[in-house]
Amino acid sequence: MRFLRWLSLLLLACVPAISFAGDVQVLCEPALRVYLDGKPVGTSSAKEDGLFLANVVEGEHVIRIEKDGFVPQSFQVQVEKIPIEVKVGALAPEPPAPRESPAGPAKVVQVAGNLIVTSAPQNCVVEVDGKAESKSVPLLRIDGLAPGQHTVAFSKPGFDRVSGVVTIPPGGDVSVRGDLLARKIETVNEGQGALRVFSTPEVCSVEILGKTHDKTGTVLNVTHLAAGEHRMVVNWRGREMSSNVLITAGHRTVVTVSFIRGEEPFVVSYEPE
Helix, strand or coil: CHHHHHHHHHHHHHCCCCCCCEEEEEECCCCCEEEECCEEEEECECCCCEEEEEEECCEEEEEEEECCCECCEEEEEEECCCCEEEECCCCCECCCCCCCCCCCCCCCCCCCEEEEEEEECCCEEEEECCEEEEECCCCEEEEEECCEEEEEEEECCCCCCEEEEEEECCCCEEEEEEECCCCEEEEECCCEEEEEEEEECCCEEEEECCEEEEECCCEEEEEEEECEEEEEEEEECCEEEEEEEEECCCEEEEEEEECCCCCCCEEEEEEEC
16 A cells, blocks of 8 residues: 555645636627637637637737728737736727818919010010010010910001010020011010920821921830921821921920820920929
8 A cells, every 4th residue: 555655645746737828808898809819719609608718828919800991999808827808898989080072173374484585676665465565675584474375566656566476485585576667566585495296196206497306106206306386297007187386495395296086186385404
């Protein structure tokens, strides 16, 4: 008997100590997603009064509860060898997303142009769109004119009044000369500019300033064009369309051409070169 008693004690001494991990009862309503340290561990149910997590390793953990359309809840717990309980309250609905105000129409900013005025004789009165200004210098500069057409007139006692229309490009300079002696007005766009052409269909030919350019891709770029108003002719499979385009110094004239019925044949805009 003594031998058996010592044998039993020896066997018990050889059995390693068992470390029981903790159990966590998550009390919550059904159909909630439960995460343990960021990893999904199950979905709550009425059967389990939520979700029962067995054998959770001892230490600090984060339990997170999620449901679509509701604000998640997180709980930091300390798991030990004894069971613990986490009570989840009612989830609050997510606040509605802020309503975005509808975007208004894009504002088109037009860059003002400038008019450089000379005359013969030197001293006279210059009118731009009915606004008179005395010219007593060889060269008069009138700044801040909106892009587009403007009526310019020259007058001086003893001479017939002369007038004409000049086109001011966005951000460009136009020189105008009122010749009261010859009774005419001359305009000159100084410098060089560029031309960019888009077209439908893409393949066509473009003629400007006596030179023909084959357009074989999406865009055709033509540089070093003399400033001024020029005739541009576009040809596609024997069909020909033409329009006057304004080339301005330091700017790129962008022309969109369409041979499609019902579409605008020529659309012109300007951008810095």
